[in-house]
Amino acid sequence: MIAIASVNPFGGAAKPGHREQEFADWFQGQLDDLGLETGRRDVADGRPNIWGRLKGRGAGPSLMLAGHMDTVGVEGYDEPFVPVVKDGRVYGRGACDMKAALACYLEVVRLLQESDTQLDGDLLIVGLCDEEDIMIGSTDHGLHGPHADFGIVGEPSELKLCPAHKGQLGLFIRTKGRAVHSSMPEKGVNAVEHMGAVMNALSTYNQDLQANGRTHPLCGTGRFSMNVIRGGDIVSAVADTCEMEVDRRYLPGETAEEIVADYRERLDPLSKFIPDFVYEISEPSLDVKPLDTPTDSQLVLAVREAADRALGRPVEIAAFPGGTDAPNLKIPCVILGPGSLEQAHGLDEFVEVQQMVDATSIYLGAAKRLCRSGGTQ
Ligand SMILES: [Zn+2]
CATH class of the missing domain: 3.40.630.10 (Zn peptidases)
Known part of the structure; x- marks a missing residue:
């Protein structure tokens, strides 16, 4: 075999x-x-x-x-x-x-x-x-x-x-920017830098799940990790796109909608502090029940x-x-x-x-x- x-x-x-x-x-x-x-x-x-x-x-x-x-x-x-x-x-x-x-x-x-x-x-x-x-x-x-x-x-x-x-939900978080020549980055919007803010906002999510999240008698608590990232094209241009694929191991009873709502709760406030901050969350790239x-x-x-x-x-x-x-x-x-x-x-x-x-x-x-x-x- x-x-x-x-x-x-x-x-x-x-x-x-x-x-x-x-x-x-x-x-x-x-x-x-x-x-x-x-x-x-x-x-x-x-x-x-x-x-x-x-x-x-x-x-x-x-x-x-x-x-x-x-x-x-x-x-x-x-x-x-x-x-x-x-x-x-x-x-x-x-x-x-x-x-x-x-x-x-x-x-x-x-x-x-x-x-x-x-x-x-x-x-x-x-x-x-x-x-x-x-x-x-x-x-x-x-x-x-x-x-x-x-x-x-x-x-x-x-x-x-x-x-x-546990189940596994993979999906992409994407930030949108505006490309300009990198000799004047202040005129563009840098999607890679904005992804940095996303990463910051999600950096405590895994600890939160383990400390305060739901529990299941056999599965324990959920998990979160940021596992793939891609952004920009060339070093001489401000990046207009960046995407990160994130992984969430979720408990029986949790749903994809609840997980996406968790992400939004952490990411929506960023637009208050960061000019031109725009992000989107994709459909699942992987959903194991x-x-x-x-x-x-x-x-x-x-x-x-x-x-x-x-x-x-x-x-x-x-x-x-x-x-x-x-x-x-x-x-x-x-x-x-x-x-x-x-x-x-x-x-x-x-x-x-x-x-x-x-x-x-x-x-x-x-x-x-x-x-x-x-x-x-
Ligand atoms: Zn196997």
């Missing part, structure tokens, strides 16, 4: 050398070989989602095990696509994020079949494209399905059970039981640190998977084999508990 370089092309269409489609073909082939009913849907050219259905007896709830098939890039990575098993770990790009979980899903099907276990409800295995960019795969799957009653997304959580995560599955829901209780049993200790319940495909799938979901986000996008990605074994047991136990008519007792 690691050897098929399914690096996200970061843009709408497939690009040469970015082998998401080849990986999807391979994964669908595995599901076909296991005898599942399979299907696929091209979300963009050469960028499919695929799925396989292990039919149950037809009487119970269905469970989706979902994961993304793409990986982040490999710049600076020494031999990213040469998988190595060493000291109880699997190394390579995509090892923990998240080809390990996809491998575990195949193993769950195999174990059910080998033990002649037929579930009451269907087990759906889903491979998604484009998680690492703007999640066109899960967005499309949420709209077009196939769906299930419950979902588990095996992102690398170190086997923590994560019913919640938050996840908030109730901790007393049937899904969380069943996965918790399965995990406690597989691990031989109470599973840790936490918020997942990043955003995921889960909210886009539009079914109750939790995140639980082998590996750690600390290794996920680094240059030495690995997953512990034992965590894959444990994750497989947890998924199997969860499927047996959830895909059963008459509930989870």
Whole structure:
């Protein structure tokens, strides 16, 4: 799986050398070989989602095990696509994020079949494209399905059970100026200098969120950071435009409108002190929805039981640190998977084999508990 370089092309269409489609073909082939009913849907050219259905007896709830098939890039990575098993770990790009979980899903099907276990409800295995960019795969799957009653997304959580995560709202703040020859800057309006005032006005926002912001029992408080800036064209002209892309990690229950209102509350007063100060806020450049599955829901209780049993200790319940495909799938979901986000996008990605074994047991136990008519007792 690691050897098929399914690096996200970061843009709408497939690009040469970015082998998401080849990986999807391979994964669908595995599901076909296991005898599942399979299907696929091209979300963009050469960028499919695929799925396989292990039919149950037809009487119970269905469970989706979902994961993304793409990986982040490999710049600076020494031999990213040469998988190595060493000291109880699997190394390579995509090892923990998240080809390990996809491998575990195949193993769950195999174990059910080998033990002649037929579930009451269907087990759906889903491979998604484009998680690492703007999640066109899960967005499309949420709209077009196939769906299930419950979902588990095996992102690398170190086997923590994560019913919640923050959302992420990216957008641009733009300042407008008036270009003049820089021999007489006092005749122009400098958009770069005005962006400096914007940065000043927002410089305490992240601290404010942590000290006085809303809180969520698992997610804690929101976060803010200023991460990309561009302005001006040449050194001999006063800059007439400047833009900054800012990132806001927001809590379940918060909305984009509230966040934009927060920005405006801090930026509107600037026009009182700064002549010709003009700014605008763009539509979102990125909007990953938050996840908030109730901790007393049937899904969380069943996965918790399965995990406690597989691990031989109470599973840790936490918020997942990043955003995921889960909210886009539009079914109750939790995140639980082998590996750690600390290794996920680094240059030495690995997953512990034992965590894959444990994750497989947890998924199997969860499927047996959830895909059963008459509930989870
Ligand atoms: Zn991931």
